[in-house]
Amino acid sequence: MLPLPSAQQLRYLIALSELRHFGRAAAACAVTQSTLSAGIMALERQLDAQLLDRTVGKKVVFTPLGHDIANKGRQALEALEAVPQLAAAARTPLTGALRLGIIPTIGPFLLTPLVKIIRLRFPQIVLSLTEDTTEHLLEKLSLGRLDMLVLAMPCLCDGTETLPLWQDPFHVVMPEGHDLSHLTHVPVERLENQRMIMMEDGHCLREQTLAVCRQGRGWDSSDGEGDSTFTATSLQTMVEMVELSLGIGVVPALAIENGLLQNHRVVARPLSGGPVWRTIGLAWRPRSPRAADFHTLASAFATLAPANRETPRPDLSAIGKKDTARSK
Incomplete structure (x- = not known):
């Protein structure tokens, strides 16, 4: 039987693939740079394959095989992480940790009512918050460090499920x-x-x-x-x-x-004249086992839209259905 890569090895490889920098990838994984480098080298020995091209100096360049393995590893890690999440969501929906990211042009003005509505309607959720720019939040979401984001769209949100709330x-x-x-x-x-x-x-x-x-x-x-x-x-x-x-x-x-x-x-x-608004919305990883929870949270968050908004709010009645809306 072939030896399987560990989840930690896959996290190191995916972080380096996303960030293309050993220092930033190590920080994203909360380890030292030497630990991350050693982990990837151990994965190469285990697979008997060269994943990085080390002939190009300090630049991080993946071999074609390394690129393919990083993509497969991302899918495998998402599937692995979904197992306990799926079980937890089935046992007790809307409970446990929720790592929420929010951008600085929304956070100071929407954070208080968001926290209040979570505490009031979903008291079993253990909330943690991160404020950062859209680019950095999406990076943390893709690495599994955040569960859901509050964003302003349109944005470059490729690779996420998005759900608009109000204009x-x-x-x-x-x-x-x-x-x-x-x-x-x-x-x-x-x-x-x-x-x-x-x-x-x-x-x-x-x-x-x-x-x-x-x-x-x-x-x-x-x-x-x-x-x-x-x-x-x-x-x-x-x-x-x-x-x-x-x-x-x-x-x-x-x-x-x-x-x-x-x-x-x-x-x-x-x-x-023309589209002169942004859209407040949510984003999460595709195929998340907590998608039904996120739709329920979206329904609650949508009630925070100012009453004088002329734009219709989204239809959130089909809770749990896969959202197909994409940011342009």
């Missing part, structure tokens, strides 16, 4: 007395030639803002990004930059409705 309209935030402040709604075309304050790279709101700006006729994304002298790490910082007349910013309604602009000498106007 979150965008507003333009500008200093008092700005040329656009007299408008009740700001057409996207009026963003042309405006100095935009963007979130820094890694935040999905940056890409969503650029997508909104591109709807304006004649708006050149390269010119717009080049003119974006100021970038912010948080919405709070963005509003302070706007107040200093360094530019204008695109901010989701969720943040404004939760007091982001309080005590700041700025005004906000809704955007109009």
